[in-house]
Amino acid sequence: MSVATATRQESLARTGSPQWVLQRLQGVLLHIAVIGLTVVWIVPTLGLLISSFRPTSGILTSGWWTALAPPFQFTLQNYSDMLDQSNLGQAMFNSFMVSIPSTVIPVTIAAFSAYAFAWMKFPARDWIFLAFVGLLAVPLQLTFVPVLTFFVAHGIVPDNLTNLGLPPWVGLWLAHAGYGLPFSTYLLANFFRALPSDLFESAEIDGAGTLTVFFRIILPLSVPALASLVIFQFLWVWNDLLVALIYVGGAPEVGPLTVNLAGLTNSLGQGYNLLTAAAFFSMVIPLAVFLSLQRYFVRGILAGSVKG
Amino acid sequence: MASVTYDHVVKRYTADVTVVKDFNVTIKDKEFMVLVGPSGCGKSTALRMLAGLEAISEGEIRIGDRVVNNVAAKDRDIAMVFQSYALYPHMSVFDNMAFPLQMQHMKKGDIDKRVKNASRILGLDPFLQRKPRALSGGQRQRVALGRAIVRNPQVFLLDEPLSNLDAKLRGQTRIELQKLHRDLETTFIYVTHDQVEAMTMGDRIAIMNGGILQQVGTPGEIYDHPANLFVAGFIGSPTMNFIPVTTSDSSAKASGFEVKLPQSVPAGKGTLGFRPESVTDKPSTDGANIEMKVDVVERLGSDQFLYGQVGADQVTARVDPRMKVAPGDNVKLGLDIRSLHLFNAENETALF
Numbered sequence: 173m174s175v176a177t178a179t180r181q182e183s184l185a186r187t188g189s190p191q192w193v194l195q196r197l198q199g200v201l202l203h204i205a206v207i208g209l210t211v212v213w214i215v216p217t218l219g220l221l222i223s224s225f226r227p228t229s230g231i232l233t234s235g236w237w238t239a240l241a242p243p244f245q246f247t248l249q250n251y252s253d254m255l256d257q258s259n260l261g262q263a264m265f266n267s268f269m270v271s272i273p274s275t276v277i278p279v280t281i282a283a284f285s286a287y288a289f290a291w292m293k294f295p296a297r298d299w300i301f302l303a304f305v306g307l308l309a310v311p312l313q314l315t316f317v318p319v320l321t322f323f324v325a326h327g328i329v330p331d332n333l334t335n336l337g338l339p340p341w342v343g344l345w346l347a348h349a350g351y352g353l354p355f356s357t358y359l360l361a362n363f364f365r366a367l368p369s370d371l372f373e374s375a376e377i378d379g380a381g382t383l384t385v386f387f388r389i390i391l392p393l394s395v396p397a398l399a400s401l402v403i404f405q406f407l408w409v410w411n412d413l414l415v416a417l418i419y420v421g422g423a424p425e426v427g428p429l430t431v432n433l434a435g436l437t438n439s440l441g442q443g444y445n446l447l448t449a450a451a452f453f454s455m456v457i458p459l460a461v462f463l464s465l466q467r468y469f470v471r472g473i474l475a476g477s478v479k480g
Numbered sequence: 481m482a483s484v485t486y487d488h489v490v491k492r493y494t495a496d497v498t499v500v501k502d503f504n505v506t507i508k509d510k511e512f513m514v515l516v517g518p519s520g521c522g523k524s525t526a527l528r529m530l531a532g533l534e535a536i537s538e539g540e541i542r543i544g545d546r547v548v549n550n551v552a553a554k555d556r557d558i559a560m561v562f563q564s565y566a567l568y569p570h571m572s573v574f575d576n577m578a579f580p581l582q583m584q585h586m587k588k589g590d591i592d593k594r595v596k597n598a599s600r601i602l603g604l605d606p607f608l609q610r611k612p613r614a615l616s617g618g619q620r621q622r623v624a625l626g627r628a629i630v631r632n633p634q635v636f637l638l639d640e641p642l643s644n645l646d647a648k649l650r651g652q653t654r655i656e657l658q659k660l661h662r663d664l665e666t667t668f669i670y671v672t673h674d675q676v677e678a679m680t681m682g683d684r685i686a687i688m689n690g691g692i693l694q695q696v697g698t699p700g701e702i703y704d705h706p707a708n709l710f711v712a713g714f715i716g717s718p719t720m721n722f723i724p725v726t727t728s729d730s731s732a733k734a735s736g737f738e739v740k741l742p743q744s745v746p747a748g749k750g751t752l753g754f755r756p757e758s759v760t761d762k763p764s765t766d767g768a769n770i771e772m773k774v775d776v777v778e779r780l781g782s783d784q785f786l787y788g789q790v791g792a793d794q795v796t797a798r799v800d801p802r803m804k805v806a807p808g809d810n811v812k813l814g815l816d817i818r819s820l821h822l823f824n825a826e827n828e829t830a831l832f
Contacts, residue, residue, distance in 0.1 A: 370566035373533050378627070379554035379583035388579075392570040 224250050224448035231445050250449035254436070259424045263432035267410060267457075270341050270420075270428045274348035274409040279401055281349065282356030283394075287386055289357065290364035291372060301361065307354040316418050319347060323419070330420050340426045344419045351415070352405050363397040364390060399465045407458050429454050482544035482557075482634040482667060483509045484530065490538035491525050491691075499525050501691045503539070507684075512661050512668045514682035518714070519673055522691040524639055527671045531560050531637050543635060554583070559628035563640040565620050567612040567627075573599075574608040577626045598629040601663070618649045629664070638670045642677065654680060675715050679703070687711050704819075709828035712753050712821060718785060720821075721759070723793045725752045732822065736791020739768035742817060745831055753821035756785060759797035764814030772797065774809045786811070 186192060219236040225246045226239050239245065254260075288294070289301045323329060323343045330340035367390065375385050391398070413430040420426045422435065433450040484507040491500035500522040507513040515523040528534040530541055532553030540547050548556050559580075567576050574595055581591040599605050602622045612620055621641060628636055641657075642650045658681055661668050672678055678685045679699045687694045687702065687710075695707040706712035712720045725732040730744040732752050739752070763769055772795055774788040784801040787794070788811075797813050805811055822831045 368564065368566065370562045370564045371568065373531075373553075374560070374562060374566035374627075375568075375579075376533070377531060377553045377558065377560050378580035378631075380579075384583070389568060 220448050220451060223445070224452055226250075226445075228445045231448075250445050251453070254446045254449045254453065257436070259432055262424060263427060263429045266341075266426060267428035267430070269339065270344055270348075270416060271406055271409045273341070273345045274352070275402055275405045277345055278349040278352035278356050279398065279405060282353055282360050282401070283391070283398070284386075285353075286357050286360035286364050287390060289361040292382070305354055305358045308358065312351060312415070315351075319350075320418065330423070330426050341420060344416060347415060347419050348409050348412075352408070356401055356405065359401055360394070360397060363394055367393060403462055403465055406461050410454075410458055483507060483511075483542075484635055484667060484669065485542040486526070486530075486539070487542065488539035489526070489529065489536060489541060491522070491529060491534065492537040498537075499691050500529070503693055505686050505693060505696055507667060507669060510665050510667055512658070512670065512681060512683040514678040514685045515669065515671045515688060516673065516675060516678040516682075516685055516714075517688035517694075521688040523671045523673075523688050526688070527560075527637055527639055527669060530556075530635075530669065531558060532556050557634045558637055559631045559633040559635075560637040560639065561624045561628050561641045563643055565612075565624040565644075567620060567623055569612055572609050572611060573604060573615070573623050573626075576612065576623055577630050580627060580631050594630045594632075595626075598626040601629065601660075602626050617645055618653065621645060621653065625660070629660075633666070635667045635669060636664075638668065640672055641670075642672070643674070657681065675717070679715065687714060689714075705830070706753075706821065707830055709751060709753070709823045709830075712823070712830070716755055718756050718796050720753045720755050721793075721795050722823075723752045723790075723795070724825075725750055725822075727822070734791060735793055736789075737768050737770040737815075739815060739820070740766070740817065741822065742820065743832055745822060749825040750831070751823040751825060751828075753823060754815065754819055756796040756798040758816040758819040759795060759799075759813050760816070761797075761799040761803050761811070762814050763812070764816060767817035767820075768815045770795075770813050770815055772811055772813055774805055774807055774811060777805050777807060786813075 222236045222239050223231055225248070226236070227245060227247050227249060230239065230245055289297065289304075327333075327336075328343040328346070330343070333340050333342050371389060372385060375389055380388065410428075411430065412428075413434055416428050416431055422431050424432070433447065433454060436446045436450055437444065486503045486505050489500060489503040490498065492498045503522075503526055505513075515526060517523045525534060529536050530543075530548075532548070532551065536549050540549060542548065543556060543558070568579065571579065577595045577598060578591050581594060586594075595608075596605075599608055602625060604619070604622055604626060607615060607619060607623075612623065615623065621644070624641070638657075642653055645653060654677060657668075657670075670677075670681060678687075682699060684696060684698055685702055686696045689710050695702055695711045697705075702711060702715055706715065706720075709722070713722070723734045725734045726748070727733075727741070727745050727750050728747045730741045732739055732741055732750070734752065759770070770790050772786065772788040772790050774786050776787040778785040778787070779801065782801065784799050784803060784805070786797045786799055786805060788797075789795070799805070799811075799813070820832075823829065824831060
């Protein structure tokens with residue numbers, strides 16, 4: 173009560189008083205910072221968007237902002253050229269075939285392992301966890317040669333996998349799963365740890381086993397954490413060019429959208445104009461994923477569980 | 481329906497950290513037993529060992545005749561109400577109460593019947609479809625009770641279930657819990673740090689301090705015959721007066737007065753104890769008449785407490801609320817000899 177009253181008085185500081193000036197100044201500075209950051213991100217994106225609707229000649233001779241003044245010269249040519257290339261559908265399909273398992277596999281494994289790290293007692297648990305999280309510091313590029321050598325030695329390469337009747341992306345899935353696991357496990361373990369222990373003890377007395385607790389209590393309570401993790405991992409895999417290029421190569425039957433679009437500049441000569449359209453085209457899916465999952469970011473999902 | 485026996489139970493975390501030491505108590509079938517003590521005294525640990533949430537380092541815990549040391553929590557046929565309630569936030573009130581029954585793979589119709597029955601007893605019918613976050617503190621507390629009731633357990637364990645409620649609701653729930661205990665005819669073990677809850681609710685009280693059981697008895701026994709200085713000071717509000725005295729045969733001499741003792745004791749040093757209500761404004765015929773210099777006057781309407789000096793010692797007295805006293809006054813008070821306690825100066829146990 174007294175705290176609430178104090179805050180109220182503070183925010184009602186007399187107009188013109190030094191306190192009031194300070195408060196207004198803080199508010200203004202905060203707004204400037206937020207607006208500044210937004211502008212820094214929005215301007216190039218806007219430039220890219222406008223460029224994607226300009227004719228090639230315009231793009232090559234003048235800056236994108238000149239298009240905002242008359243005479244207006246806009247065209248859908250870039251989009252139609254980009255969509256016209258034969259491999260786009262296949263590349264899109266490949267991207268899904270890469271991104272979905274590469275998201276589901278690590279998130280699933282991470283959820284189980286995070287539960288173990290957070291709530292089960294076993295020897296050297298904290299050391300193993302530390303070592304696991306330490307893998308976050310390993311640069312991705314450092315792993316390419318040893319992992320690829322291992323994959324080649326054990327036949328985990330697209331050609332061999334296809335011969336075996338398996339999807340050619342298995343190696344890529346495993347690689348992405350490996351790269352995603354340390355962060356996923358770290359994030360989820362921290363989230364699980366913050367869940368009140370009374371819930372688990374209560375469930376234990378109520379007769380729930382480890383798996384029941386996991387599926388009936390932990391997973392439903394962790395939807396926000398899982399959703400953000402899925403978004404992170406999906407976006408990372410969807411936008412990835414390097415890892416895909418290394419493990420499955422650039423063949424059109426297996427290459428994802430990023431590999432396909434990167435090829436536009438080479439195969440079509442001066443393709444800068446096409447890349448602008450391609451960039452926006454490849455953004456559609458991540459945007460849809462984000463928008464469809466963001467409603468799970470419900471604040472206070474634990475409200476009402478413990479304490480009054 | 482079962483008794484509970486703690487038989488030389490010890491809880492040790494490391495070689496040096498022992499939180500429950502040689503704990504022995506038998507809780508009778510259908511009894512309402514309160515474990516009470518200051519925070520960190522081991523009462524919650526004792527309860528959690530019975531619940532199966534903590535391993536037992538030494539000794540035996542029996543529910544009925546069955547030793548449960550190595551029985552999983554879910555197989556002990558107990559139910560526990562947590563201080564935080566521990567409701568499952570993503571489930572409705574109905575599902576919260578049905579959860580333990582679903583875990584027993586009970587038929588849907590039976591689950592329905594039991595949950596409806598419990599919700600009727602607790603007045604939760606209008607809230608069955610709500611999520612815990614849409615309930616008030618008191619309602620959540622009742623859901624936690626309901627989840628325990630539906631299981632129809634042999635023993636109810638309650639770990640400070642009232643401490644998150646406001647004062648008025650706490651008083652009300654105290655009465656409801658006693659009614660519930662009478663209706664369910666089940667053994668209740670109730671942990672609290674609040675001596676008022678202990679005194680009002682318990683059939684018997686077990687007082688703990690520093691991991692050691694101090695005394696077990698009915699509220700009356702403990703109030704009138706505390707076994708040691710700790711129990712005497714813990715139970716009762718305002719606390720008992722403790723005055724250092726020198727004893728010789730059957731009298732005790734304090735800095736400000738001398739009093740005849742009801743029985744003879746060896747000569748030496750000791751601590752004299754008497755409750756505020758045995759120091760009154762009526763002159764005493766057989767005890768001592770003492771003079772107090774009043775420091776503070778507390779009027780509670782029904783009572784009036786005086787805090788002041790008698791000789792060099794602090795004394796609290798309960799006097800008639802109509803008596804006119806002001807701080808700084810010197811008042812004559814009578815000390816009732818029948819409620820005197822004398823504690824050994826060294827080991828603090830009660831001589832009487």
